[in-house]
Amino acid sequence: MRHVRTVDRSVSRSELTDALGVSRSKTSLEVGRLLEAGLLVEDGLAESEGGRRSSLLRIPWSAGLIAAVDLGATSIDVALSTLGSELVAHQGESADVKAGPKAVLRRVKDLLAGLVEEQGASRDDVRAIGVGVPGPVEQASGLLRSPPIMPGWDRFPIRDAFAGDYAAPVFVDNDVNVMALGEHWGGVGKGVDNLLFVKIGTGIGGGIIADGHLYRGVQGCAGDIGHICADPDGPVCSCGSRGCLEAMAAAPAIVQKAERCARDGMSPILSEVLGQKGELSARDVGEAASLGDYRALEIIRESGRLVGGVLATLVSTLNPSLIVIGGGVANIGHSLLAEIRSTVYRRSLPLATRNLPIVLSELDQVAGVTGASVLAAEGVLQTTRAG
Numbered sequence: 063m064r065h066v067r068t069v070d071r072s073v074s075r076s077e078l079t080d081a082l083g084v085s086r087s088k089t090s091l092e093v094g095r096l097l098e099a100g101l102l103v104e105d106g107l108a109e110s111e112g113g114r115r116s117s118l119l120r121i122p123w124s125a126g127l128i129a130a131v132d133l134g135a136t137s138i139d140v141a142l143s144t145l146g147s148e149l150v151a152h153q154g155e156s157a158d159v160k161a162g163p164k165a166v167l168r169r170v171k172d173l174l175a176g177l178v179e180e181q182g183a184s185r186d187d188v189r190a191i192g193v194g195v196p197g198p199v200e201q202a203s204g205l206l207r208s209p210p211i212m213p214g215w216d217r218f219p220i221r222d223a224f225a226g227d228y229a230a231p232v233f234v235d236n237d238v239n240v241m242a243l244g245e246h247w248g249g250v251g252k253g254v255d256n257l258l259f260v261k262i263g264t265g266i267g268g269g270i271i272a273d274g275h276l277y278r279g280v281q282g283c284a285g286d287i288g289h290i291c292a293d294p295d296g297p298v299c300s301c302g303s304r305g306c307l308e309a310m311a312a313a314p315a316i317v318q319k320a321e322r323c324a325r326d327g328m329s330p331i332l333s334e335v336l337g338q339k340g341e342l343s344a345r346d347v348g349e350a351a352s353l354g355d356y357r358a359l360e361i362i363r364e365s366g367r368l369v370g371g372v373l374a375t376l377v378s379t380l381n382p383s384l385i386v387i388g389g390g391v392a393n394i395g396h397s398l399l400a401e402i403r404s405t406v407y408r409r410s411l412p413l414a415t416r417n418l419p420i421v422l423s424e425l426d427q428v429a430g431v432t433g434a435s436v437l438a439a440e441g442v443l444q445t446t447r448a449g
């Protein structure tokens with residue numbers, strides 16, 4: 063089952079035999095068992111390599127569904143996928159994670175129930191649930207630990223919150239780890255075994271794929287780059303430290319700098335938008351920059367320089383072959399990506415950056431749910447006999 067998952071298409075029995083390194087008869091026996099259990103179906107015929115053409119196998123919808131949840135600081139995305147992590151339904155809406163776990167998870171469960179019903183499925187069809195959350199998750203317990211931007215969520219048992227409604231196991235991880243999994247599975251990072259995913263939104267975080275696997279470190283904190291110090295004399299961060307990258311370069315910092323410029327009359331465009339709306343968003347700053355507003359452009363470039371500086375250090379540490387930038391701020395204008403690129407290329411060793419593309423996420427809004435599905439599908443296949 064796991065092997066069928068990892069190929070991007072239907073797979074033949076002989077390919078499975080080769081990949082698994084077991085005898086043809088053992089493959090046939092196992093495939094027969096999975097076909098009988100409805101976990102695999104036959105799907106057309108393989109290209110002939112001489113002799114009898116064998117039929118292709120794939121994981122059907124009816125083998126079970128994965129419920130995928132991606133919680134952001136300001137959004138909820140839920141999706142259903144096959145065990146092969148093919149999305150069958152997706153719904154997203156804005157939300158405030160500060161509303162606390164009870165209210166947010168109630169809404170998540172309502173949205174999921176709606177999708178399950180829409181598919182003509184039942185809760186029993188859900189075989190596993192994957193959840194990405196915007197804070198540090200202790201791997202062993204699946205609990206959030208002192209998440210800076212999620213007051214009220216510290217040690218909240220997210221897994222238990224689904225127990226009354228679903229019999230499925232729940233897998234919880236940090237949202238950026240989950241997005242890295244998604245990008246590696248089905249996005250621009252597909253087939254790239256050493257990549258770094260960076261999310262720039264309300265917070266900043268990183269997910270590390272090393273040798274084809276998500277690297278979590280000992281407690282699950284690996285890649286939490288938002289709290290790397292970018293300036294020891296910088297502003298105080300939500301985590302309590304001073305000058306964290308997140309406090310200086312993420313959306314709230316961009317907005318704060320822009321509002322200051324607008325009030326001081328240093329940016330006519332930003333002043334006008336602030337006057338109209340009463341507040342600014344990172345997107346407004348991006349739009350002002352695209353209209354040629356020098357101050358807005360400088361604010362975005364400064365974020366790019368700060369992120370790039372931290373990434374240059376990571377490139378020296380990890381030597382990835384791809385960096386993918388995602389999150390709500392990633393798309394506010396080309397100047398952010400351009401500044402990140404030039405900083406990384408300027409400050410890393412030439413050998414490390416000789417062939418290092420730095421690109422925007424392809425999956426964008428569905429990177430999180432795709433990754434949450436991968437997390438849950440791989441988790442459940444590892445823990446059940448079906449694996």
Ligand SMILES: [Zn+2]
Pocket residue numbers: 288289299300301302303306308309
């Ligand atoms: Zn911090």
